[in-house]
Amino acid sequence: MTCPHTPRSAAAATSVAAALLLAACSAPAGTTAAQDDGGPAVVTSAYPLQWVSERVAGDAARVSSALPPGSDVHEAELAPSQALALSDADLVVTLPGLQAGVDAALSSTPPERVVDVTGAAAVVDDDLHFWMDPLRLAAVGDEVAEGLAAADPDGADGYRARADALRADLAALDEQYARVLAPCRGAVLVTSHEAFGYLADRYGLEQVGISGLDPSVEPTPARLRAATAAVQDSGVRTVYFETEATDAVASALAAALGTGTAVLDPMETSPAEGGDLLATAQENLAALEAGLAC
Numbered sequence: 500m501t502c503p504h505t506p507r508s509a510a511a512a513t514s515v516a517a518a519l520l521l522a523a524c525s526a527p528a529g530t531t532a533a534q535d536d537g538g539p540a541v542v543t544s545a546y547p548l549q550w551v552s553e554r555v556a557g558d559a560a561r562v563s564s565a566l567p568p569g570s571d572v573h574e575a576e577l578a579p580s581q582a583l584a585l586s587d588a589d590l591v592v593t594l595p596g597l598q599a600g601v602d603a604a605l606s607s608t609p610p611e612r613v614v615d616v617t618g619a620a621a622v623v624d625d626d627l628h629f630w631m632d633p634l635r636l637a638a639v640g641d642e643v644a645e646g647l648a649a650a651d652p653d654g655a656d657g658y659r660a661r662a663d664a665l666r667a668d669l670a671a672l673d674e675q676y677a678r679v680l681a682p683c684r685g686a687v688l689v690t691s692h693e694a695f696g697y698l699a700d701r702y703g704l705e706q707v708g709i710s711g712l713d714p715s716v717e718p719t720p721a722r723l724r725a726a727t728a729a730v731q732d733s734g735v736r737t738v739y740f741e742t743e744a745t746d747a748v749a750s751a752l753a754a755a756l757g758t759g760t761a762v763l764d765p766m767e768t769s770p771a772e773g774g775d776l777l778a779t780a781q782e783n784l785a786a787l788e789a790g791l792a793c
C-alpha cells in the first residue's frame with residue numbers, strides 16, 4: 500500500500516477517503532509510517548546506519564530501524580509491520596547484502612527514496628562491516644545528508660551541517676585510534692566474528708577471524724588451524740569475542756592455547772543503557788590497547 504507522503508496538501512486530508520487512508524497507514528508501535536509532522540520518516544537496515552542517520556537528521560526527521568531491537572543483523576527476520584514501514588518510508592538507508600529480509604522487502608515494494616551506501620562506504624569484496632572504519636562512516640553521513648536534503652529540501656542546510664559535525668567527531672575518533680594503536684602496527688587480531696577487517700586495515704593490524712564474516716557459520720578446520728598458528732607464532736595474548744555471541748569455539752581455543760579473552764563489539768546492534776556508537780568504539784579501543792601484543 501502506498502501512503503500519502505506529502506500531507507502538506509492538507510486539502511486532500513480533509514476528505515473522508517484521505518482520512519481513512521491516513522488511518523490505515525498508522526503503523527503499530529515501533530514502526531514508522533510517513534506522516535507530515537516530525538519531518539521525513541527514515542528507516543534504516545542496521546544499527547550503524549541508524550546511528551549515522553539519527554546524527555544527520557537531528558530533530559528534523561524521524562529515524563527508526565527495520566530490525567527488532569537487539570537482533571542480529573545477519574540473521575534477523577522482518578515482521579510484516581517492519582516490511583511495511585520500509586515501503587512506507589520517505590527515505591530508506593541501507594547496505595544491500597547485509598540484511599536479507601530488508602533486501603527482499605525493498606525489491607518487492609520499493610519505497611519512495613533509497614540511499615544505498617555501498618559507494619560511499621567503499622566496501623571491499625564481501626566484507627560489509629565498513630562502520631569499523633570511522634572515515635568510511637563519515638562518508639556515509641554525507642551520503643545520508645544528500646538523501647535527506649532531496650527528501651526534505653527545506654532542511655538541506657541543517658542536514659549538511661550535522662553531517663559535517665559528525666565527520667569532525669569521526670575524524671577525531673580516527674586520530675585517537677591511529678595514535679593509540681601506532682605501537683601495535685603488525686599485531687595479529689584474533690576475533691571470533693571476522694567483523695574487524697576495515698579496522699585492521701586502517702590501523703595496520705592483521706585480522707584472523709575464527710568464524711568468518713557471518714558468525715552463524717561454523718568455523719572450518721582450516722580457520723581453526725590458522726587461528727592456532729597465529730596465536731602460537733605471533734605472541735597473541737587475547738582472543739576477542741563478539742559481545743553477545745555464545746562463543747564456545749573461541750573460548751575453547753583460548754583455553755587450549757592459554758590466551759586471555761576480551762570483548763570486541765562489532766557495533767551491529769544498538770547498545771543497551773543509552774550508549775552510542777562512539778562510546779562503543781571507545782570501549783573497543785581500550786580492549787585493543789589492553790589485549791593486543793604491541
Ligand SMILES: [Zn+2]
Nearest residue numbers: 694712765767
Ligand atoms: Zn557481522
